[in-house]
Amino acid sequence: MTATCPAGHVSATTDYCDQCGARIEAAPDPPPPVTSTTSPATSPSPVSAPCPQCGAPRAGRDRFCESCGFDFVAAAELEADAGGWAATIGPDREYFARMAAEELAFPDDERARTITLDAPRLRIGRRRAGDDVPEIALGDPAVSRLHASLVRDDDGAWAVVDEGSSNGTTINGASDPIPPHVEVRLADGDRVHVGAWTTITVGLRSRAA
């Protein structure tokens, strides 16, 4: 018995391709027959799709996932608005553990949020009361007032530049900070770490969520 993998290889193994290792999907089940004729008014409340981030069931039409804080509404808006880049900003327990800032408590109640990268330069830092800059405001106590910026190149790609912050900026779990005042190009899915616990994941809109 052989199978054909997504890349078109004929494989003697039927679970994964014996050439490229790609998963070979089982033949899809036929769609279930539509038998329901119940009117929407009498149907039970719709079952929402589970959280795409952690898989926990979504409670009714809640905006945020009860388990991981995923923002369903923002994600749906982003989904509708195809193309372009977005950033998901939130506390990151793993990064916090690496920083080992023992005198600080991890903000258990702070939730991740996703924003559209809709300006050529978005500054990251702590706002003074009453200010509306920097654009990406963080409550993280180890973030400088003007810590770093996300900048868009002419070709549409994004980069991060550390603005001479006190505690530095790192990328993708690295232990060494990036040099200040130098643009570092970001790839889809890259993680930018600032302060004591904040990770900013940037990526194409359809995936940044």
Next chain:
Amino acid sequence: MSRFTADVYQNEFLPLGATEVDAVVTVTALDGAVAGVVAGPIRAAEVVIVDTSGSMAVPPTKLKAARQATAAAVDAIRDGVEFAIVAGTDRATPVFPAHGLATASAETRAQAKAAIEELEAAGGTAIGSWLELARELFAGASVDLRHAILVTDGQNQHETPEELERVLAACKGRFQCDCRGVGTDWEVAELRRVASALLGSVDIVPRPEELAADFRAMTERAMARGTADVALRLWSPQGATVAFVKQVAPTIEDLTERAVAVDVLTADYPTGAWGQEARDYHVRIHVTAREAGDEVLAGRLGLVVDGALITQALVRAIWTEDAELSTRINPEVAHYTGQAELAEAIQEGLEARRTGDEAGATFKLGRAVQLAAEGGNEGTLQLLGRVVDVDDPATGTVRLKRHVEDVDEMSLDTRSTKTVRVQRPAS
């Protein structure tokens, strides 16, 4: 013939762009026949090689202990097993029988022990010539399992390292050999090379009087092995490279260089004979990075027993943007990464100590203490405690001892590759 199972421990989730896939695979051989295979006692051959070089006479208790140990090994050889005793100096001499192998029985065992009583110490040490004779003896036997025990008290002085390498290459895959060093005049690295090439263990026997019990145990263990020839078979996809395949429990043994290609994507790694036991392997494979949500098989690990592929375990890779998933640390992989680093830290630390690099030795042995404490290596911690004074095991703060017994340093070196298994909560 045993039944085998293979279990995989890994975090299959990778961050985007990542290419390195790590997994620990536990292979367990259980008692009981595989369906369809006729179980029967396997035929075995045993050769005991005992060093009778001049140094074995100093002190005289050493040769006496070697004689007793060899006799104890002979007693542990089952009826019907083909066996021989070889005396090693700067050449190899058959002790019993005069030619070829004898079939074990009450009578031949008594004759062998009488011949062993006549052993005298004189001459040099040429380990390669001893192994060469063992190879010739085994070549004439039609058996499933070929096992040798080699005991020496000195360095390989009467042949070049190249000669020894050449003999080892010829002996590889022909028989397995457990090696023992008596006293403190032998070289750990040299005996480890022999044991490693011949899929055997190496250990130090600090006191000659402990030799007999050790020989008996080794012979009994070899006799109890029910499966003669087991190899790991690893398939990895096009474009992937196998960074390493290591045995990580019960001891660390890098198998990467032993790969025998089966086809362009598959290689076999010989592991020798198995009894009822479990061994852990750590594999690291580099694969081509894929898109978020993609899943590929990074490795298919099978076991080849007497030429038949009998079980398999899957090492997978799934790319995700979810840092929660991709940053999870698999406890088995983390544990054995630490155990491998522990063995390295001990060997490098002792090397630094030998070359007079006190700072380097303190740093490496301190790191070793820290890793041994974290990993639960009680035995290794005790051995380390005879080489360094430990101020704080948690931070690895140590001071080199001013005076260290040779036997303590060599015990630590020899046993540095001994690991402990992952502590799993009882379920």
